[in-house]
Amino acid sequence: xxxxxxxxxxxxxxxxxxxxxxxxxxxxxxxxxxxxxxxxxxxxxxxxxxxxxxxxxxxxxxxxxxxxxxxxxxxxxxxxxxxxxxxxxxxxxxxxxxxxxxxxxxxxxxxxxxxxxxxxxxxxxxxxxxxxxxxxxxxxxxxxxxxxxxxxxxxxxxxxxxxxxxxxxxxxxxxxxxxxxxxxxxxxxxxxxxxxxxxxxxxxxxxxxxxxxxxxxxxxxxxxxxxxxxxxxxxxxxxxxxxxxxxxxxxxxxxxxxxxxxxxxxxxxxxxxxxxxxxxxxxxxxxxxxxxxxxxxxxxxxxxxxxxxxxxxxxxxxxxxxxxxxxxxxxxxxxxxxxxxxxxxxxxxxxxxxxxxxxxxxxxxxxxxxxxxxxxxxxxxxxxxxxxxxxxxxxxxxxxxxxxxxxxxxxx
Numbered sequence: 001x002x003x004x005x006x007x008x009x010x011x012x013x014x015x016x017x018x019x020x021x022x023x024x025x026x027x028x029x030x031x032x033x034x035x036x037x038x039x040x041x042x043x044x045x046x047x048x049x050x051x052x053x054x055x056x057x058x059x060x061x062x063x064x065x066x067x068x069x070x071x072x073x074x075x076x077x078x079x080x081x082x083x084x085x086x087x088x089x090x091x092x093x094x095x096x097x098x099x100x101x102x103x104x105x106x107x108x109x110x111x112x113x114x115x116x117x118x119x120x121x122x123x124x125x126x127x128x129x130x131x132x133x134x135x136x137x138x139x140x141x142x143x144x145x146x147x148x149x150x151x152x153x154x155x156x157x158x159x160x161x162x163x164x165x166x167x168x169x170x171x172x173x174x175x176x177x178x179x180x181x182x183x184x185x186x187x188x189x190x191x192x193x194x195x196x197x198x199x200x201x202x203x204x205x206x207x208x209x210x211x212x213x214x215x216x217x218x219x220x221x222x223x224x225x226x227x228x229x230x231x232x233x234x235x236x237x238x239x240x241x242x243x244x245x246x247x248x249x250x251x252x253x254x255x256x257x258x259x260x261x262x263x264x265x266x267x268x269x270x271x272x273x274x275x276x277x278x279x280x281x282x283x284x285x286x287x288x289x290x291x292x293x294x295x296x297x298x299x300x301x302x303x304x305x306x307x308x309x310x311x312x313x314x315x316x317x318x319x320x321x322x323x324x325x326x327x328x329x330x331x332x333x334x335x336x337x338x339x340x341x342x343x344x345x346x347x348x349x350x351x352x353x354x355x356x357x358x359x360x361x362x363x364x365x366x367x368x369x370x371x372x373x374x375x376x377x378x379x380x381x382x383x384x385x386x387x388x389x390x391x392x393x394x395x396x397x398x399x400x401x402x403x404x405x406x407x408x409x410x411x412x
Contacts, residue, residue, distance in 0.1 A: 040404030183208025292321030
């Protein structure tokens with residue numbers, strides 16, 4: 001199975017054209033509005049990541065488009081600004097050129113306190129296996145700086161997941177491959193002591209050396225004590241604990257192993273922190289219906305053991321399947337996310353999971369929007385974020401009027 005998975009990832013790293021559906025009718029459900037359709041060219045194309053927002057603007061990446069020597073374009077970073085009515089204006093903040101600056105930004109961006117953006121490119125850079133970059137606003141434009149070029153050796157290769165900051169300005173992330181067993185790493189990037197200096201990469205954990213997992217997929221979670229949480233393709237949810245004073249080794253602990261049997265999921269690919277130390281996430285496959293994926297909950301006990309509960313198994317029908325987009329939660333405890341399809345020409349959904357009124361009850365799934373694969377978009381792989389008034393915003397990797405993907409709004 002791993003060889004077929006790696007072949008799939010390898011084809012994704014070559015940035016293939018995305019298969020389009022012929023449908024053009026808008027799907028019914030909650031109110032969905034396409035606020036921008038990419039033209040599959042100079043403005044970017046095929047956004048695979050979710051969005052981030054400041055005080056009203058939306059920011060994201062496209063894995064293709066924008067120009068450069070890459071087939072279909074090397075990718076972009078964009079901003080969407082609301083104007084009168086339902087109109088949004090796109091501004092390209094940066095167009096990747098296919099060299100040392102990187103190629104194919106596929107992960108969501110993050111902000112620092114100064115308003116700079118940070119992200120990764122899956123390929124490109126000096127060794128061709130990915131970069132970590134910063135975009136800084138300067139004099140009305142944005143300047144890109146590559147903070148780190150991965151070499152494909154012990155430092156990792158192909159960073160596909162988002163980054164996370166700690167309180168002192170270090171960046172943490174994962175690479176899908178690289179390391180001694182080519183099974184991925186968890187890394188830290190420390191900022192320079194003086195302005196203009198180089199960022200320093202430290203590998204905190206190397207996968208594939210035992211039963212510790214292979215190919216970390218989800219963006220990391222950083223807790224108040226500095227511990228990191230993540231997932232691996234082969235079914236693990238892990239915790240990395242920082243070293244005690246005077247030591248240098250981070251300690252990995254496996255919190256849960258997915259088996260794919262029964263209603264258990266497989267290939268966990270997103271993770272968020274909930275209340276009281278609870279973790280929520282999604283699995284790409286597994287579950288009790290058609291191997292279409294799940295939403296799960298992991299709850300810690302005073303004994304240190306973690307208990308997994310499958311909150312919902314997707315059926316692969318109108319509720320969708322392949323739920324790898326990052327979840328978000330509202331104050332009432334509802335979870336919101338996306339499915340990118342079901343493998344049977346279903347273009348994906350935006351869903352809501354409502355917790356039971358009484359403990360031990362069943363969570364209720366509501367499909368907020370069922371994509372038709374035409375003007376409204378196709379394959380919303382990046383999850384959703386909240387905007388003003390409780391609206392949800394996300395991207396579709398394809399679809400829209402020209403077919404290069406969309407940015408959409410769904411009002412629950």
